[in-house]
Amino acid sequence: MTTAVSLPVLLTVSLLLAAGLAYLLRGWNRIMAAISGVYCLAWGGLLWLADLNLPVWTPPLLGRSVDLTAPTTYLDFRFVLTPIGATAISLTLVIIGATLLLSTRFAAPEEYALTPLLLILAGGYTLLFLLTEGPVSPVLLAPIALAALSAVAVFLLSNRGSATVLRILLPPVLAIPVVLIADWYVRAAALDPQNSLLMTTAAQFMGVGYVILLGPVPFHWGRVAAAESAPPLATAAATLLYQLAALFMLFQLLAQFPAVGQGTSLALWLEWAGIVTALWGGVAAFGTLHPGRLWGYVALHDWGIILITLAVAGTRSLPLALFLFSLRAVSMLTAATGLSALRASVGSLEPARLSGAGHRLPWSSAIYLLGGLGLAGFPLSAGFTGHWAALQIMAETDWRPAAAILVASAGAIFSYIRLARILLGPLENRSLRRERSVTTAIAAGILLLSMAIALAPQLLDGPVSRMLIAFSG
Amino acid sequence: MTLGGCAALMILFWDWRVALAGLLCVQSGLLALGVTLYDLPVHWAGLQLTVMTLTLLMLIITALQVQRPRARRQAGNWLVRLLAIVLFVLAWRVLGEGPPLPEFGSSVTALLLWLAFCTLLLLGLSDSPLFTAVALLLWMSMAQLIVAVLTPAPNLFVLIAGAELLISLAGSRLMLLDQEPLHARDLIATDIVFPYEEDMYADDDFGADDERAIDAGLPPLLIQDAIAALEGERPRVAPSSPPRNGHGVPADAPTDQRERMRG
Structure with a gap:
C-alpha cells in the first residue's frame, strides 16, 4: 500500500524542480515560459477548485494519492494547506502563470529568461502561505521571509x-x-x-x-x-x-x-501612510514623462488608495480592499504587457524614441494607456469602480483627503494624456515594425477583458467573495 | 563607543574600503557583545562569523572587480555628512531616549539606536548598491543580536543568516550591473563599422590607469592598445564594450538600429 503524498511537499518540490528544468532548458526559454505558465495556471485552478473537506485526491497523471491537508514539519516549521492558504497560493500561481504566458509574446528576448526566477518565487511564496507554525508566529516571521523573497526578486x-x-x-x-x-x-x-x-x-x-x-x-x-x-512584466509580478x-x-x-x-492607532497610521502615498504617487506621476516611471508612480498612487481603504473602519473595508487589489492586478498586468511590447519593439522607453510609436504599435500603446489609466481610476477603465467606491467611503468621514486624492489622480491622468500625445505624435523611427496579427489579437483580448471588468465589475464578485471568506478567517 | 565610532566613520569617509571595514568591525563587535553580555551560544557565533565572512568576501570581490566602486552618486561632501551626524546627536539629546527595548541595558539600547540612525543615513545619502547593501547588512546584524537575546530560536537565526547571504549576493550583482554603460551609441552604417571610442570605453572607465599613463607622459591605454595591435600584440580587452553581432552592431542595440544595419 502506497502512502499518500503530502500536498505542501508535492507543490513546493514540483515548482522548484520546474525552476531547475527551466534553467537547464533556458535555450528554449520561450517554450519553457509557455509550459511553465500553463503549469502554474493549472495548479492555481486546481487549488482554487479543490475541496479541502475531501482529505485525499488522486490526480489523473500522478498515479498516487495526494493528501490535501497533511501537515509537513521541517525544522520546527509546520506547513499545512488551509483554506486561506489555498486562496493565496491560487492567486500567486495565477499571477505568475499569466506573467509567464504574456512574456512569451510581449517580452524582449532577454525578458522571457525570467522563468526560473519566477518559479522560484512561486515556490517561496507558496511555502510562506503554507506555513502555519514556526519558532515564532508566521505573521511575525513574515518580514524575514519577505526579505529573502525580495532578495530573489532583485x-x-x-x-x-x-x-x-x-x-x-x-x-x-x-x-x-x-x-x-x-x-x-x-x-x-x-x-x-x-x-x-x-x-x-x-x-x-x-x-x-x-x-x-x-x-x-x-x-x-x-x-x-x-x-x-x-522588465515590466517581471516588475508587475514581483510587486503584486x-x-x-x-x-x-x-x-x-x-x-x-x-x-x-x-x-x-493602526487605522490612523494606515490612513496617513495611504494619503501621503496616494498624493505623492499622483504628484510625482504628474511630473514625469518616462512611461516606466509614470506607471510606477501611478501604481504607487493606487497602492495608497488601498492602504486608505484598509484604514477605514467597518465591514466594507476588507471586501473593498480585496476588490481594489483584484482591479489593481488586472490593470498592472495590462499596463505591463503594453509597456513590455513597446520596450521590445522600440528598444528603449525614452519619450523621444517613443514619438509616433502609437501609429505602428496601436494595440500595445492602447493596453499600456488603458492599464495605466485603470491604476489612476479613470472612468471606463478597470480601476474606476474601485477608486470611486473608495473615494466615496473616504469622503463620508472627511471630504478633504478624498478631494486631494482626486486632484492627485487628475495629475496622473493628465500625464497619461501627455504621453498619449507623444505616442500618437510624428513618427520618430520609420523602420519600426508594425504589430503582428497574433500580438494584435492577444492585445485586443486583454483590452476587451479590461473593458469588460470596467463595465461589469460584478464579474469579480466570485473571486472577491472567495478571497473575503478566506482572508477574513 | 568604538562600534558607534566605526559606523560614523563609514558615513564620514564614504569610501567602499572604509564602509566594508566598518561593517566588519560593527558586525564583529555586535557578535562579541552577544557572546560576552548575553551568553550567545558559541556555535551560533560561529555561524554568524561564517556568514559575515562570506557576505564581506562577496562584496569585496565585487568591489575589486568593478573599476570605480566609489559611487558616481556621491553623497555630498564630508562636511554635509558631518553636519547630518551632529544634527542627529543634538536631536537625540533634546528628544531623549528612543523606544523601550526589553532585556537590553541602556548603553546597548543607545548603541542599537545609533546604529539604526547610521543605517538610515547610509540609505538616505546614496542609492549606490554597495552602500545600500552595507546599510541593509548593518540592519540585519542588529536583527541577529535582537534574535539572539529576545527570541533565542536557532532556526530563526539561520533564516536571518540566509537572508543576509541573499542580500549580499543581490547587492554584488547590482554593483556589477551598475558599471555597464547605459546607452548604446548609434553607429555609422558602413561595411566596416568602427566603434566609437565611448563604445570601447565607457566614460567612467577612463580611470586611474589612464590618468597615471598621462601623468607619466604616455598616451592613454586605449591608444597604447591601438599601438600594441599595430605591432601584432593582442590589445587589452575592453571591459565594458557591448557584445556585437555579425553586422558589428551591439547585440543590445535598439531594434530599429539593427534593422537599419541589416537593411
Missing part, C-alpha cells in the same frame, strides 16, 4: 541601470527587528496576562512593523526604480506578489492579534 528585476532596485528590500528588512521585539512582548504577555501594558506594547510594535512592511512612502522607491528600468503576501499577512495578524486593530 535578480528578477536587475537590469542595466537598475542599481536602485536593491531598495525593494527596505520595507521587509526594516520591519524585521520591530516585529521581533513585538514577539518578545507577546510571549511576556502570555506569561503575565494581568499586565495589559505588555500586550499593548506588542500591538504597537506589530502595527508599526506592518505599516513599514506594506511599503508606503518613503519606503516605496525601489518599486518605482524597478518600474523605470526593469509582494503586496498580496503583505495584505494576506496583515489580515492574518488582525485575526490572530485583535489588539493590533483595537488597542493601537
Whole structure:
C-alpha cells in the first residue's frame, strides 16, 4: 500500500524542480515560459477548485494519492494547506502563470529568461502561505521571509541601470527587528496576562512593523526604480506578489492579534501612510514623462488608495480592499504587457524614441494607456469602480483627503494624456515594425477583458467573495 | 563607543574600503557583545562569523572587480555628512531616549539606536548598491543580536543568516550591473563599422590607469592598445564594450538600429 503524498511537499518540490528544468532548458526559454505558465495556471485552478473537506485526491497523471491537508514539519516549521492558504497560493500561481504566458509574446528576448526566477518565487511564496507554525508566529516571521523573497526578486528585476532596485528590500528588512521585539512582548504577555501594558506594547510594535512592511512612502522607491528600468512584466509580478503576501499577512495578524486593530492607532497610521502615498504617487506621476516611471508612480498612487481603504473602519473595508487589489492586478498586468511590447519593439522607453510609436504599435500603446489609466481610476477603465467606491467611503468621514486624492489622480491622468500625445505624435523611427496579427489579437483580448471588468465589475464578485471568506478567517 | 565610532566613520569617509571595514568591525563587535553580555551560544557565533565572512568576501570581490566602486552618486561632501551626524546627536539629546527595548541595558539600547540612525543615513545619502547593501547588512546584524537575546530560536537565526547571504549576493550583482554603460551609441552604417571610442570605453572607465599613463607622459591605454595591435600584440580587452553581432552592431542595440544595419 502506497502512502499518500503530502500536498505542501508535492507543490513546493514540483515548482522548484520546474525552476531547475527551466534553467537547464533556458535555450528554449520561450517554450519553457509557455509550459511553465500553463503549469502554474493549472495548479492555481486546481487549488482554487479543490475541496479541502475531501482529505485525499488522486490526480489523473500522478498515479498516487495526494493528501490535501497533511501537515509537513521541517525544522520546527509546520506547513499545512488551509483554506486561506489555498486562496493565496491560487492567486500567486495565477499571477505568475499569466506573467509567464504574456512574456512569451510581449517580452524582449532577454525578458522571457525570467522563468526560473519566477518559479522560484512561486515556490517561496507558496511555502510562506503554507506555513502555519514556526519558532515564532508566521505573521511575525513574515518580514524575514519577505526579505529573502525580495532578495530573489532583485535578480528578477536587475537590469542595466537598475542599481536602485536593491531598495525593494527596505520595507521587509526594516520591519524585521520591530516585529521581533513585538514577539518578545507577546510571549511576556502570555506569561503575565494581568499586565495589559505588555500586550499593548506588542500591538504597537506589530502595527508599526506592518505599516513599514506594506511599503508606503518613503519606503516605496525601489518599486518605482524597478518600474523605470526593469522588465515590466517581471516588475508587475514581483510587486503584486509582494503586496498580496503583505495584505494576506496583515489580515492574518488582525485575526490572530485583535489588539493590533483595537488597542493601537493602526487605522490612523494606515490612513496617513495611504494619503501621503496616494498624493505623492499622483504628484510625482504628474511630473514625469518616462512611461516606466509614470506607471510606477501611478501604481504607487493606487497602492495608497488601498492602504486608505484598509484604514477605514467597518465591514466594507476588507471586501473593498480585496476588490481594489483584484482591479489593481488586472490593470498592472495590462499596463505591463503594453509597456513590455513597446520596450521590445522600440528598444528603449525614452519619450523621444517613443514619438509616433502609437501609429505602428496601436494595440500595445492602447493596453499600456488603458492599464495605466485603470491604476489612476479613470472612468471606463478597470480601476474606476474601485477608486470611486473608495473615494466615496473616504469622503463620508472627511471630504478633504478624498478631494486631494482626486486632484492627485487628475495629475496622473493628465500625464497619461501627455504621453498619449507623444505616442500618437510624428513618427520618430520609420523602420519600426508594425504589430503582428497574433500580438494584435492577444492585445485586443486583454483590452476587451479590461473593458469588460470596467463595465461589469460584478464579474469579480466570485473571486472577491472567495478571497473575503478566506482572508477574513 | 568604538562600534558607534566605526559606523560614523563609514558615513564620514564614504569610501567602499572604509564602509566594508566598518561593517566588519560593527558586525564583529555586535557578535562579541552577544557572546560576552548575553551568553550567545558559541556555535551560533560561529555561524554568524561564517556568514559575515562570506557576505564581506562577496562584496569585496565585487568591489575589486568593478573599476570605480566609489559611487558616481556621491553623497555630498564630508562636511554635509558631518553636519547630518551632529544634527542627529543634538536631536537625540533634546528628544531623549528612543523606544523601550526589553532585556537590553541602556548603553546597548543607545548603541542599537545609533546604529539604526547610521543605517538610515547610509540609505538616505546614496542609492549606490554597495552602500545600500552595507546599510541593509548593518540592519540585519542588529536583527541577529535582537534574535539572539529576545527570541533565542536557532532556526530563526539561520533564516536571518540566509537572508543576509541573499542580500549580499543581490547587492554584488547590482554593483556589477551598475558599471555597464547605459546607452548604446548609434553607429555609422558602413561595411566596416568602427566603434566609437565611448563604445570601447565607457566614460567612467577612463580611470586611474589612464590618468597615471598621462601623468607619466604616455598616451592613454586605449591608444597604447591601438599601438600594441599595430605591432601584432593582442590589445587589452575592453571591459565594458557591448557584445556585437555579425553586422558589428551591439547585440543590445535598439531594434530599429539593427534593422537599419541589416537593411
